[in-house]
Amino acid sequence: MGVSEKLVVGLSSCHVPEAKGWFSQTVEENLEQICWRWGSRSKKAEPFCLYKTEASLQSDEDVEYSEKYRGKLHLHASNREGFCFDTSSKRKRTSKEHKRASFSPCRLDANQMWELSNNGTLMNSYSGSCASIKVMKANTAPGGIRSWIATGKKGEVYLAFFNLNSARTVISTTVSSLSKAFPTINFGSCSYKEVWSAKDYGSLQHSLSASVDSHGCALFILTCT
Known part of the structure; x- marks a missing residue:
C-alpha cells in the first residue's frame, strides 16, 4: 500500500x-x-x-x-x-x-x-x-481523494477532482503542481471555470481549491495563453 x-x-x-x-x-x-x-x-x-x-x-x-x-x-x-x-x-x-x-x-x-x-x-x-x-x-487505499488532468484538442486543460470520502472535502492543487504535469503550459496565464455550475472564476492565482460533495466531483476547464 x-x-x-x-x-x-x-x-x-x-x-x-x-x-x-x-x-x-x-x-x-x-x-x-x-x-x-x-x-x-x-x-x-x-x-x-x-x-x-x-x-x-x-x-x-x-x-x-x-x-x-x-x-x-x-x-x-x-x-x-x-x-x-x-x-x-x-x-x-x-x-x-x-x-x-x-x-x-x-x-x-x-x-x-x-x-x-x-x-x-x-x-x-x-x-x-x-x-x-x-x-x-495518506494511504492510497479505497476512499480519500483522486484527481485527473488532461489536455483538449485546442490546448485547453481539463482538471477533475473526485471525493471518495463519506463527507464533503476540500481538494486543492497549486500552479506549481500543474506545471509539473504539463511543463510547456504557462499556468500563470490561465483563466478557469467549473463545468457543472458553469461558473467563471477568472484568472488562476497560485492555487485552485474546490469543496466537493461526498462521492462527488468537480470538473474545471483551464484556458491558458
Missing part, C-alpha cells in the same frame, strides 16, 4: 505552529483571498488559499448583527460560494487536537465568522479555534 502526503485543512488551538501563517492578498478588484504561507519546510510551495467575503445582511431584522459581526469574514473554496468554512465545535480545543474542516451553507452564524489576526492566525472567536493546515500521511 503506497503512502503519500496530503494537505488537511482543519481546526486546532491557536497556539500551535500549524495555526500561524495566514495572510490576506488581493486577487483582482473586489476579490480577495485568505492564504496560508508555508514555512521553511516548503519554501517553493504555492500558498493554499480560500476566498473571503464580508458577512452579508439579508434583511432589516439582521441589522442588529451588523456590529457584532463587523470585520468578520466568510471563507469559501473557489467553486462553493454558497458554502462557508465552518466549525461546529462550541468548545476550546487542546493543543493536540486537529479536526478536519467542514463547509456548510453560508449564514449569519458565529461558527462561520473568522477574523485574521496580526500574528497570522485565523480565529473563530465563538469557539476559540483557529483554522490550521497540517500535512499528513
Whole structure:
C-alpha cells in the first residue's frame, strides 16, 4: 500500500505552529483571498488559499448583527460560494487536537465568522479555534481523494477532482503542481471555470481549491495563453 502526503485543512488551538501563517492578498478588484504561507519546510510551495467575503445582511431584522459581526469574514473554496468554512465545535480545543474542516451553507452564524489576526492566525472567536493546515500521511487505499488532468484538442486543460470520502472535502492543487504535469503550459496565464455550475472564476492565482460533495466531483476547464 503506497503512502503519500496530503494537505488537511482543519481546526486546532491557536497556539500551535500549524495555526500561524495566514495572510490576506488581493486577487483582482473586489476579490480577495485568505492564504496560508508555508514555512521553511516548503519554501517553493504555492500558498493554499480560500476566498473571503464580508458577512452579508439579508434583511432589516439582521441589522442588529451588523456590529457584532463587523470585520468578520466568510471563507469559501473557489467553486462553493454558497458554502462557508465552518466549525461546529462550541468548545476550546487542546493543543493536540486537529479536526478536519467542514463547509456548510453560508449564514449569519458565529461558527462561520473568522477574523485574521496580526500574528497570522485565523480565529473563530465563538469557539476559540483557529483554522490550521497540517500535512499528513495518506494511504492510497479505497476512499480519500483522486484527481485527473488532461489536455483538449485546442490546448485547453481539463482538471477533475473526485471525493471518495463519506463527507464533503476540500481538494486543492497549486500552479506549481500543474506545471509539473504539463511543463510547456504557462499556468500563470490561465483563466478557469467549473463545468457543472458553469461558473467563471477568472484568472488562476497560485492555487485552485474546490469543496466537493461526498462521492462527488468537480470538473474545471483551464484556458491558458
